[in-house]
Amino acid sequence: MPRYQSLDSWRGLAAILIVTFHSTLFVANETRLAEWKDSAGLDLANGLLLITARFWMAVPLFFVISGYCISASAVNSRVRSDGLSRYLARRLSRIYPPYWCALAVNSMAVWTAGWFGSRAFQSGAGEMPSPSQLDWTQWLGNLTLTESWRAQALGSRQLMQLPVAWTLCFEEQFYLIVGVILALAPRRLFVALAAVTFLVFMNSVSMNIAPVRMMGWNLNALQLRWHGTFAKRKFQNRLRMVYRQAK
Structure with a gap:
């Protein structure tokens, strides 16, 4: 299928919105903004925060784009007569290596901050656990992006070292579902x-x-x-x- 350059533009816009949302998450919460509005009125700065507090809506946009891209990759794999293993290898290679790098950098940052006695990553919005807080099963769930499944299967606490990676867990599940469809019913895709x-x-x-x-x-x-x-x-x-x- 053809590559649409507009998809990259939409991805870029959605990424900017989500980064902005997370960057203002500490101050742009509904309760605080409501207090500002009632007490002193809503000035320009607080009005902008009121807008950025809703930038989380870019996440569903990412899911829509991913849905199209996953379907397009499935069509391409069917045309090339790729097997299930090749399809999954091509798809998962786009997720896991960058994710593992991000997980390593994040873990090192949290560990280093803790070593210096700082709790910058462990207080307020976006709290991230220290690497030492995760047991080996939780690390396995984190490394494979199956932490939500692992927690349900084993009945233990769900703990993600990089919480924002939760969307990748869902994307990985849909890669697997589409892969199963390609293996079982390629002509009825x-x-x-x-x-x-x-x-x-x-x-x-x-x-x-x-x-x-x-x-x-x-x-x-x-x-x-x-x-x-x-x-x-x-x-x-x-x-x-x-x-x-x-x-």
Whole structure:
């Protein structure tokens, strides 16, 4: 498939928005901005912070772009008749080496700051654990971008040394899903992708009735981070009604 230069522009814009959001995260929170607005009015500086506080919306934009790129790479692999191993090798080689470098640099920075007695990385927004706080299973989850899965499977605490890498965990899962589709139904690629899209949509609408946090176990697990969604409340109210009738 052709390479669209506009995608790089959108990626660059989204990256700038996210970097700005994280850079102002310490001061641009809703509570503080509301206090500023009520007490002294909203001046230009605080107004700009009010805007940057919503730059997190660039994350869904990244997911949309990634969805297109993953689908395009799957089409190219099908045209070239690449096997599953070659497809995964090409895709994962774009994620893991840069991520491992970032993880190493971040770990060294946090460790060095701690060695000098500074808690700059371990207080306030964006708290990062010291490398020594992670056990070997947590390091395995971090290195393989499966920490959310590992925590659910082993029932232990989820701890990410580089918290902003959570989006890569989701991207890696979709690489794997598309790879399985290529291996099992290469001639029905678009039908299978449409089916996965439908399942993700249904998951976001109805699967959040689960009574426990399912982060890492389903295609749209992020929905379950916030309990009390409409579908879950409806499910709980129905259970209460059945219980009262039974009494």
